[in-house]
Amino acid sequence: MITASGVEIRVGPRLLMDDVTFRVGPGDRVGLVGRNGAGKTTLTTILAGYGDPSGGAITRTGEVGYLPQDPRTGDLDVLGRDRILSARGLDAVIRGMRATEVTMASGDVEERDRAMRRYSRLEAEFTAKGGYAAEAEAASIASSLGLPDRVLEQELRTLSGGQRRRIELARILFSGAETLLLDEPTNHLDADSVVWLRDHLRAYSGGLLIISHDVDLIETVVNKVFYLDANRQTMDVYNMGWKAYLAQREADERRRHRERANTEKKAAALMAQADKMRAKATKAVAAQNMARRAERMLAGLEGERQSDKVARLRFPTPAACGKTPLQAEGLSRSYGSLEIFTDVDLSIDRGSRVVVLGLNGAGKTTLLRLLSGIDRPDTGEVIAGHGLKLGYYAQEHETLDVGRTVLENMKTAAPELDETQTRKVLGSFLFSGDDVDKPAAVLSGGEKTRLALATLVVSAANVLLLDEPTNNLDPASREEILAGLRSYEGAVVLVSHDEGAVRALEPERVLLLPDGVEDLWGRDYEDLISLA
Template structure:
C-alpha cells in the first residue's frame, strides 16, 4: 500500500500540487492524467522515493516497482536476462551457475569437483527462489514485450533505447511488486506487446498508478482517475473508469458553467440595486450589504476550468540546400559479433520524406544516429551535400545537456539569436518566467520533448532526423507536432511507432531494416508501423 499524507509538490519556487492526501490500495488501478508539465512525473518520482515533497510525507508498505520515463539503470556490461532476473535477486545465482559450468568443463578433477559443489549450492538457492519456473516466467514476460531469447543473451550496452526500456519494464513486472508506478509504459512497444500489457495490468492484483497518453490502455485498465489540473495545482479524484470519467468531467464542466452564469446574473442584479440605493444616504449601509451578498454569491460557485495551454509548434522554412543533402553509401553496423545491418544505401533528396521501418532491434535508431554523425558506422560512409544542415531529435533526449538550463540549451541550438528572441520561442513552447532557468534534468519527458523540438525550430535545419517525436506528449501537443511535420518544407527521415505521425508525414519512400530495402511508400507498409 502507498499513502500520501498532505504532500505538496514544487518545481523550484513553482507550485505544482497543493497539499493533498490519498492512498493506493490493492485493486486500485489509477490513471494519473493532466497536460505535459503539470507535475505527473514529479509526483510519481516522489511516490517512488526518488524525490522529496516540499511538505508532507509518503508512507510505503510492501514492495514497489517504478518505471520512469527515461530508465538508465543497469551495468552496461550486464546481460539483459540478468537485469530482468535481478528483480528477484536471481541474477547472481544464475551467474554463479554459469561460472561453475565453465569450470566443470575446463578444470582439473579437483577443480571440477569444487565447481560441481558450487553449482549444486547455487542451484539449491535457485530452487528456493522459485526455481527454473521463475526463470521461465521472466523469459515469458520478456517475450510478450518483444524481447526474444536472442536479445536476453546480449549485454545491455548493445541494445537500442527501446529494447533497454522494455528490459526495465520486464524487470518491474517480474519483480512481483505489491504496487506499480508506470510512467508511459507503452513507449517503444509494438501493437502485440501493448495488447498483452493491457491484459496483464487488467489482472494485476496490487495497486497501480499509470501515466499514459494511450487512451485505449487507460480505457481498458483504470478504475480510478486522478486528474492533475496544472492551472489550479490540484488533483480531481474520480472513482470510476475512464469512459465514465470523461463523461463526468464534461457533465461537471457544463454544471459549473451553468451555475456561474446564474450566479453572475443574480450578482449583477444585486449590484445594480446596490448602485441605486447608494444614491440615498439613508440606504448606504443596506447598499454595502447588498454588494457583499453579490461578492459572496460569486465566490460560492466554482468557475469554469481554465483550458490548458498548447505549445505552438511550427518549423520555419528550411535553409536552402543542394539537390541531395544527405546520402549513405554501404552503411553497416555491428557490435562485436552481433551484426545489426549491412551494406545499406540511401539518398535523401531535397524536400523528400522517408520513414524507416523494422522490428525493434533492427537498427532504426542506430541508423539515425549514424546519419546525424553521432555514431560511426562499422563500414561505409555518410555524405553531406551542399548546404546540408541537419536537425536530430533523439528519442532518449540525448541532444539535451541535462546539466544546463532550458535557456542555455536553446542558446546552444542557435547562438545568433538574442535573449529576447530565444525567450519568445520558448514561450510558444510553454516555457515562461522562471521555467527557462530550470536545469533540463528536472523536466518531465513531455517537457524534454518540447524543449528538443524548440531547439530544432531555431536550428534552421533543412533535414530533420526524427526518432519517436510524439512519445510522452499529451493529445493536444501531439496534434501540434503532427501538424508541424505535415507542413515542414524540408527533408524528413522519421522513425516512429505512431501511425498518425506517418500519416502526417505523407512519406515518399520507406527504408526497411535490417535488410536495407528502399522502396516507394505504399499503404501495404502501413501495417508494419506498429509492429516495428
C-alpha cells in the same frame, strides 16, 4: 499500497498541486491524466521515492515497481536476461551457481567440497526465490514484450533504446511488486506487445498507477481516474472507468460553471444593495458587512476552466542547399560480434521524405545516429552535400544538455536569436515565465520532447532526422506537431511506431532494415509501422 495525504508539489516557485489526497491500494488500476506539464511525471517520481513533496505526507506499504519515461540503468555491461532476473535477486544467485559449478568440476578435493557446500546454499536460495519456474516466468514476460533470447543474451550497451526500455518494463512486471507505477509503458512496443500488456495489466491484482497517451490502454485497463487539473492546481479523483470519467468530468465542469454564475449573480446583487445603503450614515456599517460578504463569496469561487494549452510548431523556411544534401554509402554497424546491418545505401534529395521501418533492434536508431554524425560506421561513409544543415531529434533526448536550463539549451541551438525572440519561441512550446530556468534534467518526457522540437524549429535545418518524435505528447500537442511536419519544406528521415505520424509525413520512399532494401512507399507498408 501508496497513500498521499495533503500533498503539495512545487517545481521552484511554481505550484503544481496543493492539498492532494488519494490512495492506490490492491485492485486499484488508476489512470493518471492531465495535460503535459501538469505534474504527472513529477508526482510518480515522488511516489516512487525519488523525491519529496513540498508539503504533506506519502506512505508506502510493500514493494513499489517504477518504470520512468526515460529509464537509465547504471550498469550497461550486464546481460538483458540478468537485468530482468535482478528484480528478484535471481541474477546474482544464478551467476554464483555457475561459478561454483566450474570450481566443482575443476578444483582440487578441498575446493570441490567447499564448492559443493556453497552450491547447496545457493540452490536453496534459488529455490526460495522461485527457481526454474521464476526463470520461465521472466522468459515468458520478455517474449511477450518482443524480446527474443538472442536479445536477452546481449549486454545492455549493445541494445537499442527501445530494447533497453522493454527490458526495464519486463523487469518491473517480473518484480512481483505490490504496487506498479508505469509512465508511458507502451513506448517502443509493437502492436502484439501492447495487446499482451493490456491483458496482463487488466489481470494484475496489486495496485497500479499508469500514465499513458494510449487511450485504448487506459480505457481497457483502468477502473479509477486521477485527473491533474493544471489550471486549478489540484487533483480530482474519479472512482470509475475511462468512459464514465469523461462524461462525469464534463458534468462537473458544467456544474462548476452554473455554481459560479449563480454566486456571481448573488454577489453582484449584494454589492448593488451595499452601494445603495452607503448613502445613509445609519446603514454604513450594514453596507460594509454586506460588501464583505459579497467579496468572500467571490473569493471562494474556483477559477474558470481554461482550455489546455498545446505546443505550436511551425518550421521556418529551411536553409538553402544542393540537390542532394545528404548521402550514405555502404554503411555497416556491429556491436562486438553482433551485426546490426551491412552495406546500407541512402540518398536524401532536397525536400524528400523517407520512412525507415524494421523490427525493434534492426538498427533504425543506429542509422539515424550514423547519419547525424554522432556515431561512426564500421564501414562506408556519410557524405554531406552542399549547404547541408541537419536537425536531429533523438528518441532518448540525447541532444539536450541536461546540465543546462531550458533557455540555455535554446540559446545554444540558435545563438543568433536575442533573449526576447528565444523566449517567444519557447512560449509557443508552453515554456513561459520561470519554466525557462528549469534544468533540462528535471523535465518530464513530454517537456523534453517539446524542448527538443523547439530546438529543431530554430535551427532552420534542411534535413530532419526524427526518431519517434511523437512519444510522450498529449493528443492535442501531437496533432500540432504532425501539422507542422506536413507543412515542413525540407527533407525528413523518420523512424516511428506512430501510424498517424507516418501518414502526416506522406513519405515517398521506405528503407527496410536490417537488409537496407529501399522501395517506393505504398499502403502495403502501413501494416509494418506498428510492428516496427
